[in-house]
Structures are given as structure tokens and as C-alpha cells.
Amino acid sequence: MRLTQGTFSFLPDLTDEQINKQLTYIVSKGLSANVEYTDDPHPRNSYWELWGLPLFDVKDASAVMYEISSCRKAKPNYYVKVNAFDNTRGIESCVMSFIVNRPANEPGFLLQRQDFEGRTMKYSLHSYATEKPEGARY
Amino acid sequence: MSQSVESRTRIKSERYESGVIPYAKMGYWDADYVIKETDILALFRITPQPGVDPIEASAAIAGESSTATWTVVWTDLLTACDLYRAKAYRVDPVPNVADQYFAYIAYDIDLFEEGSIANLTASIIGNVFGFKAVKALRLEDMRMPVAYLKTFQGPATGLIVERERMDKFGRPFLGATVKPKLGLSGKNYGRVVYEGLKGGLDFLKDDENINSQPFMRWRERFLYSMEGVNKASASAGEIKGHYLNVTAATMEDMYERAEFSKEVGSIICMIDLVIGYTAIQSMAIWARKHDMILHLHRAGNSTYSRQKNHGMNFRVICKWMRMAGVDHIHAGTVVGKLEGDPLMIKGFYNTLLESETDINLPQGLFFAQNWASLRKVVPVASGGIHAGQMHQLLDYLGDDVVLQFGGGTIGHPDGIQAGATANRVALESMVMARNEGRNYVAEGPQILRDAAKTCGPLQTALDLWKDISFNYTSTDTADFVETPTANI
Structure with missing residues (x-):
């Protein structure tokens, strides 16, 4: 399967040149950016690991690109994403998020069903990769 | 005193003499009204009946959407009635259209129950839309004061x-x-x-x-x-x-x-x-x-x-x-x-x-x-x-x-x-x-x-779908642009 979280996951994987253009957009909008990684891609996993703190007041896309490259180098078989944050009053949240690295093999999720009366069902998603311990998943 | 009790106690003020007097004279029109920060404001597009003065029509809308009825009532005098009267305070002709006017009306916040759209609308769009003095009436916009908005929950999630x-x-x-x-x-x-x-x-x-x-x-x-x-x-x-x-x-x-x-x-x-x-x-x-x-x-x-x-x-x-x-x-x-x-x-x-x-x-x-x-x-x-x-x-x-x-x-x-x-x-x-x-x-x-x-x-x-478009002229368009905007 292909994990399609993030804004550009239905397009072919972004080249570094394409990533750089998106980072330039983030910088031009005065947003801050951070890099996060995980080997637990459950859609309700809200807290991927932080690759350092968000870069506030970043003036140059290359500073973000450098962190992406370092994170990829350290975590080649992890999902890595870039987020942009807007601290404008009334927004104060993430305003952009896209994946910039993914494991070579993505085994996907099992949909677990638990039957209850009246044909009601409790559903849960189970990531096949998380059957192995953290760090040994992909 | 030879007069009857009815004549002795009849109200002498011209404003409260029984009968029908124009809404504008009843206090529903005030060109010098100073808008309060807590007022609810409404803008109506009014098409008065032929021969009806636009100011009188606007005052009538203000009256009928607040305290007035078609005739003078003495029970007004038991209330702080001036406060409860909505005030039409400005009337502008609609650009490029004959016989239509924009009427600005201010309502005191105490005319409305806190947190209730039903109560707000019962006044603002309650009786007035069937009012004979206007041929047609449209509520175009409203200004909600912060004090009033704070009585509403707002979007559950946002x-x-x-x-x-x-x-x-x-x-x-x-x-x-x-x-x-x-x-x-x-x-x-x-x-x-x-x-x-x-x-x-x-x-x-x-x-x-x-x-x-x-x-x-x-x-x-x-x-x-x-x-x-x-x-x-x-x-x-x-x-x-x-x-x-x-x-x-x-x-x-x-x-x-x-x-x-x-x-x-x-x-x-x-x-x-x-x-x-x-x-x-x-x-x-x-x-x-x-x-x-x-x-x-x-x-x-x-x-x-x-x-x-x-x-x-x-x-x-x-x-x-x-x-x-x-x-x-x-x-x-x-x-x-x-x-x-x-x-x-x-x-x-x-x-x-x-x-x-x-x-x-x-x-x-x-x-x-x-x-x-x-x-x-x-x-x-x-x-x-x-x-x-x-x-x-x-x-x-x-x-x-x-x-x-x-x-x-x-x-x-x-x-x-x-x-x-x-x-x-x-x-x-x-x-x-x-x-x-x-x-x-x-x-x-x-x-x-x-x-x-x-x-x-x-x-x-x-x-x-390369040739599919729905390029019709809209009926609800801006009154304040020089040329109509195209849909494509």
C-alpha cells in the first residue's frame, strides 16, 4: 500500500527540487517549519518524533532542507514529513504537511472488527509494521 | 369638572393621540442617531409601494420589526419606549435601480434574548416581510455586536x-x-x-x-x-x-x-x-x-x-x-x-x-x-x-x-x-x-x-468533461460594481 497522509501523497514522490520549492513557499509566507519522523504511521498517531524544534523566523529554505536531509540520513527507513505552522491569531495551527521520505516497503494496515449486538461493529486499525518493536519495523 | 373621566384622562401629547400617525413621526426614524457599540444593525433593501416615501417605509420596517403596531398605543408609556424602538437612521437609493432603497436600522441589544436565533429572527424577519406599505423587502446584511455574539456557542468544532x-x-x-x-x-x-x-x-x-x-x-x-x-x-x-x-x-x-x-x-x-x-x-x-x-x-x-x-x-x-x-x-x-x-x-x-x-x-x-x-x-x-x-x-x-x-x-x-x-x-x-x-x-x-x-x-x-461549464448570469449580484462579473 501507499500511505496517503499529507498533501502530496497522490503525486509521485517529490524530488528535492520540488521539496525545495515548497519550502521556499513556507519561508515566503513567514511560517515556521519542522521535520518529524515515525515508524508508527497509524492515522491517529498525532505525535511523530520531533527532529529538533520547529525553525522559527527561518529566512532560507536551505536551512529546512538541511534538516530534512539529516533526518533522512539518520532515519532512512522511517516516514519523514515537513509541517508548517502559522501563529496568526485565529489559526495558530499546522497549515501545511507533506511526506518527504517513506520506507521502501509499506505493509499497510489490518482493519480489525469486533462484532456487537445489532450488527454494530467496533473497528480498529492495526499497522502490520508495528508488530515489530520500535526501530526495527521497516 | 364637568368632563367625563375619559376626557379628563385622555393623553394630551400629540405623539400619543389615538389614531394612525406616520412611523417616522412615531420615533422610528432618526437621521442623527448615534450607533451604539452594542446595537444590532440590519440593512434592508426596500421597494416601497408607489407613492410611499422611502423614509416612511424604512421607519415602518423599523417599527414593525421592533415595538410598533399600526396605531398608537398608550401602553408604550409604561415602558422605556424610546430604547425599544428600532431606529431607521439612513436611507440610500440602490445604485442603478429605480424605486429601491437601502435602509439602515439599529436595534438595541435588549430587544433580543441572549443566544437565540429564533428570537432574533422572530423580530428581524417576523412580520415585516408581509407588510403592505412595501412592495418587496429583502434583508441584505446584519452587524452582530460582540456583546451579543458572546451569548452564542458558535461552531461546534470549527x-x-x-x-x-x-x-x-x-x-x-x-x-x-x-x-x-x-x-x-x-x-x-x-x-x-x-x-x-x-x-x-x-x-x-x-x-x-x-x-x-x-x-x-x-x-x-x-x-x-x-x-x-x-x-x-x-x-x-x-x-x-x-x-x-x-x-x-x-x-x-x-x-x-x-x-x-x-x-x-x-x-x-x-x-x-x-x-x-x-x-x-x-x-x-x-x-x-x-x-x-x-x-x-x-x-x-x-x-x-x-x-x-x-x-x-x-x-x-x-x-x-x-x-x-x-x-x-x-x-x-x-x-x-x-x-x-x-x-x-x-x-x-x-x-x-x-x-x-x-x-x-x-x-x-x-x-x-x-x-x-x-x-x-x-x-x-x-x-x-x-x-x-x-x-x-x-x-x-x-x-x-x-x-x-x-x-x-x-x-x-x-x-x-x-x-x-x-x-x-x-x-x-x-x-x-x-x-x-x-x-x-x-x-x-x-x-x-x-x-x-x-x-x-x-x-x-x-x-x-472538457466542455462542461454552467455559464449563466447570476440573479444575486453586487450593486456596487461597474460591470457585472462573469462566472468564468
């Missing part, structure tokens, strides 16, 4: 929290309405939900008139739809949802359906505008309490919002619904099959999404409005839109919208999944191009063709 819950950032949400609207069995219905979501959409949607008919009762729909949602979520590793329409005949039925939608794990449920303002407010409170996103379909609005001379402008509905507390509202597409002038639609979107808006006459915003931190309602663009218009949709509507392609997804010749994928790829490629600083509106068709090189379903969609 745009920002919805994005965080859905984990979708920096692009419009994508949706589709299940078609055919009526007739599918529960199992077949859930198939459409599954296919659309698996193909790449964020939301599927019940249509406004799907409730609990003989061909499919509501529990069937809820159970099968949630199977579709969860299966699709597992295939993509993404949060997805389906708006379960809980509209029903009674509040008790609606609560029962809403509770069940929560029990089966839905993150969003849906109501129709026709359930009424009080029911909408009740559902918004329920939705906030249960962490449920609340979608509102504006079923019925065009019966009173479309014609320019009578009824009410949709932007007023937008304001009331933001106060009432819905999270989504259908607010026009510009390029689709339903009514929508580009500038008017922009005004609706700004009303739903901005924290503050200034006066903007071309967009139909007659008052500056501070939203007092009420959350943002997500506008929904639905009706006759397709992937080939993606550059125009992104340009007109921006990121903060649900783009909803019903026919444009389900009508795809290669199936619903293919239709959904075409829309998602078209959207992502257009957002990417915009962020890269390209002139995506002009280059839109080329950007889509390039994206279609690696996405067969998009190529098919572009070929199929």
Missing part, C-alpha cells in the same frame, strides 16, 4: 480543529455526495461510500433528502456507510468520514440518530437547514458535547435567498449559522451548476471564515463585523463541479473549503475510485503548482494535462 482531527492541512478537503440520491439499498449505498473514500476523498456525504425512506432505513445506511469509511481508512492510512444525515421529523428522532452515529464511530453527522433554527442550535450543542463535526446542508435556502428584491441574502444565513454553531455550510461554487456570483460568494466565504471583516460593498458586506472569536465555519462547494475546473476552484475558493464532486466522482466512466483519484490528483497538483509560484490559473489546463500523464483516471475525466 475549521482549525477539524483540520487537526482530520489530519488534513494546506489543501481543500475533498468530498462527494452519494448518487443516486434516492433508491439505493443500504449495502449498495455503503459501496459508493467505500469506493469514493478509497479512491482518495476525505468525505462522502448523504444528500439532503436521504433520511429514512422505505428503500433504506437509517440504521442500514449508518452501519454500511461506516464499514465503507473504516475499510477505506485502513487502505490509505488516512482519517476519513461520511456525513451521516440525522435530519428527522422530531428532535427526539434526531437525537436518537445522532447518538447512533456516534456509537458506530462516525466523526461527523449532518442536518438540513429546513429543520429550523432552534433544532440547529440544539444539534450544535449536542455536536460540541460529543466531539462531532456538524455538517449543514442549506436545503431550502433558495426559496428566499435567490431573488434580489425580496427575501434575505444568503450572507445573513451564513452569519446566523456561524452563531448557531454549525461546522460546515454549503456556500456556493462560482463555477458549478447552482447560483453564485463570484463576488457574492467571496463575501459568503469571508463571512464564514474571517475573524474580522471590513465593509466591502462589491462583496455585499455592508457592515464591519468582529466575530468575537467564534470559530470558523468551513464553506462547502458542491453542485456541478469537476476536476477540469480545479485551477478556477482553487483560485475562487482557496484552501479553506470542502470541494464536493458528486457527479464528478461517481459519473467517472472507469468507476467511483477512478473518479475520486482523478479529483485528488488534480487538486494536489494544482496546490503544488500554486505553492511553487506558478501562474496556476492561466496554466491550469496544462498543469492538469501534465498531472494526467501519470494518472490515467485524470486523463479520462479531463476528456469526458
Whole structure:
């Protein structure tokens, strides 16, 4: 399967040149950016690991690109994403998020069903990769 | 004293002599009125009957929407009546139209019960619309003071929290309405939900008139739809949802359906505008309490919002619904099959999404409005839109919208999944191009063709719908622009 979280996951994987253009957009909008990684891609996993703190007041896309490259180098078989944050009053949240690295093999999720009366069902998603311990998943 | 008691106690003031005196003279017109920060303001478009003075007509509207009746009543003198009289304070002729006037009216905040749309509307659009002194009447806009807004809950979830819950950032949400609207069995219905979501959409949607008919009762729909949602979520590793329409005949039925939608794990449920303002407010409170996103379909609005001379402008509905507390509202597409002038639609979107808006006459915003931190309602663009218009949709509507392609997804010749994928790829490629600083509106068709090189379903969609546009002149247009705006 292909994990399609993030804004550009239905397009072919972004080249570094394409990533750089998106980072330039983030910088031009005065947003801050951070890099996060995980080997637990459950859609309700809200807290991927932080690759350092968000870069506030970043003036140059290359500073973000450098962190992406370092994170990829350290975590080649992890999902890595870039987020942009807007601290404008009334927004104060993430305003952009896209994946910039993914494991070579993505085994996907099992949909677990638990039957209850009246044909009601409790559903849960189970990531096949998380059957192995953290760090040994992909 | 030889006079009778009746003559001795008869009121001597000219203002309160029994009979009929003009509303303007009764105190409902005050050209020097100083607007208070806490006043509720309304702007009406008035078409007076022939021979009726526009100021008198405006005063009459102020009177009939506040304290007046057709004749003088002495019981006014038992109240602080001047405070309770709404004041028409300004009348302007409508540009380029004969015999129509914009009347500005101020209402004291104490005329209205806190937190009640029903009470507000019982005054503002209560009796006045049938008033004989005007040939036609339209409520164009309102200014809600901060003090009054703070008595309303506002959107149960709001745009920002919805994005965080859905984990979708920096692009419009994508949706589709299940078609055919009526007739599918529960199992077949859930198939459409599954296919659309698996193909790449964020939301599927019940249509406004799907409730609990003989061909499919509501529990069937809820159970099968949630199977579709969860299966699709597992295939993509993404949060997805389906708006379960809980509209029903009674509040008790609606609560029962809403509770069940929560029990089966839905993150969003849906109501129709026709359930009424009080029911909408009740559902918004329920939705906030249960962490449920609340979608509102504006079923019925065009019966009173479309014609320019009578009824009410949709932007007023937008304001009331933001106060009432819905999270989504259908607010026009510009390029689709339903009514929508580009500038008017922009005004609706700004009303739903901005924290503050200034006066903007071309967009139909007659008052500056501070939203007092009420959350943002997500506008929904639905009706006759397709992937080939993606550059125009992104340009007109921006990121903060649900783009909803019903026919444009389900009508795809290669199936619903293919239709959904075409829309998602078209959207992502257009957002990417915009962020890269390209002139995506002009280059839109080329950007889509390039994206279609690696996405067969998009190529098919572009070929199929290349000539489809709905280029009709809108009926509800701005009065303050030199030339009418085109729809394309």
C-alpha cells in the first residue's frame, strides 16, 4: 500500500527540487517549519518524533532542507514529513504537511472488527509494521 | 369638572393621540442617531409601494420589526419606549435601480434574548416581510455586536480543529455526495461510500433528502456507510468520514440518530437547514458535547435567498449559522451548476471564515463585523463541479473549503475510485503548482494535462468533461460594481 497522509501523497514522490520549492513557499509566507519522523504511521498517531524544534523566523529554505536531509540520513527507513505552522491569531495551527521520505516497503494496515449486538461493529486499525518493536519495523 | 373621566384622562401629547400617525413621526426614524457599540444593525433593501416615501417605509420596517403596531398605543408609556424602538437612521437609493432603497436600522441589544436565533429572527424577519406599505423587502446584511455574539456557542468544532482531527492541512478537503440520491439499498449505498473514500476523498456525504425512506432505513445506511469509511481508512492510512444525515421529523428522532452515529464511530453527522433554527442550535450543542463535526446542508435556502428584491441574502444565513454553531455550510461554487456570483460568494466565504471583516460593498458586506472569536465555519462547494475546473476552484475558493464532486466522482466512466483519484490528483497538483509560484490559473489546463500523464483516471475525466461549464448570469449580484462579473 501507499500511505496517503499529507498533501502530496497522490503525486509521485517529490524530488528535492520540488521539496525545495515548497519550502521556499513556507519561508515566503513567514511560517515556521519542522521535520518529524515515525515508524508508527497509524492515522491517529498525532505525535511523530520531533527532529529538533520547529525553525522559527527561518529566512532560507536551505536551512529546512538541511534538516530534512539529516533526518533522512539518520532515519532512512522511517516516514519523514515537513509541517508548517502559522501563529496568526485565529489559526495558530499546522497549515501545511507533506511526506518527504517513506520506507521502501509499506505493509499497510489490518482493519480489525469486533462484532456487537445489532450488527454494530467496533473497528480498529492495526499497522502490520508495528508488530515489530520500535526501530526495527521497516 | 364637568368632563367625563375619559376626557379628563385622555393623553394630551400629540405623539400619543389615538389614531394612525406616520412611523417616522412615531420615533422610528432618526437621521442623527448615534450607533451604539452594542446595537444590532440590519440593512434592508426596500421597494416601497408607489407613492410611499422611502423614509416612511424604512421607519415602518423599523417599527414593525421592533415595538410598533399600526396605531398608537398608550401602553408604550409604561415602558422605556424610546430604547425599544428600532431606529431607521439612513436611507440610500440602490445604485442603478429605480424605486429601491437601502435602509439602515439599529436595534438595541435588549430587544433580543441572549443566544437565540429564533428570537432574533422572530423580530428581524417576523412580520415585516408581509407588510403592505412595501412592495418587496429583502434583508441584505446584519452587524452582530460582540456583546451579543458572546451569548452564542458558535461552531461546534470549527475549521482549525477539524483540520487537526482530520489530519488534513494546506489543501481543500475533498468530498462527494452519494448518487443516486434516492433508491439505493443500504449495502449498495455503503459501496459508493467505500469506493469514493478509497479512491482518495476525505468525505462522502448523504444528500439532503436521504433520511429514512422505505428503500433504506437509517440504521442500514449508518452501519454500511461506516464499514465503507473504516475499510477505506485502513487502505490509505488516512482519517476519513461520511456525513451521516440525522435530519428527522422530531428532535427526539434526531437525537436518537445522532447518538447512533456516534456509537458506530462516525466523526461527523449532518442536518438540513429546513429543520429550523432552534433544532440547529440544539444539534450544535449536542455536536460540541460529543466531539462531532456538524455538517449543514442549506436545503431550502433558495426559496428566499435567490431573488434580489425580496427575501434575505444568503450572507445573513451564513452569519446566523456561524452563531448557531454549525461546522460546515454549503456556500456556493462560482463555477458549478447552482447560483453564485463570484463576488457574492467571496463575501459568503469571508463571512464564514474571517475573524474580522471590513465593509466591502462589491462583496455585499455592508457592515464591519468582529466575530468575537467564534470559530470558523468551513464553506462547502458542491453542485456541478469537476476536476477540469480545479485551477478556477482553487483560485475562487482557496484552501479553506470542502470541494464536493458528486457527479464528478461517481459519473467517472472507469468507476467511483477512478473518479475520486482523478479529483485528488488534480487538486494536489494544482496546490503544488500554486505553492511553487506558478501562474496556476492561466496554466491550469496544462498543469492538469501534465498531472494526467501519470494518472490515467485524470486523463479520462479531463476528456469526458472538457466542455462542461454552467455559464449563466447570476440573479444575486453586487450593486456596487461597474460591470457585472462573469462566472468564468
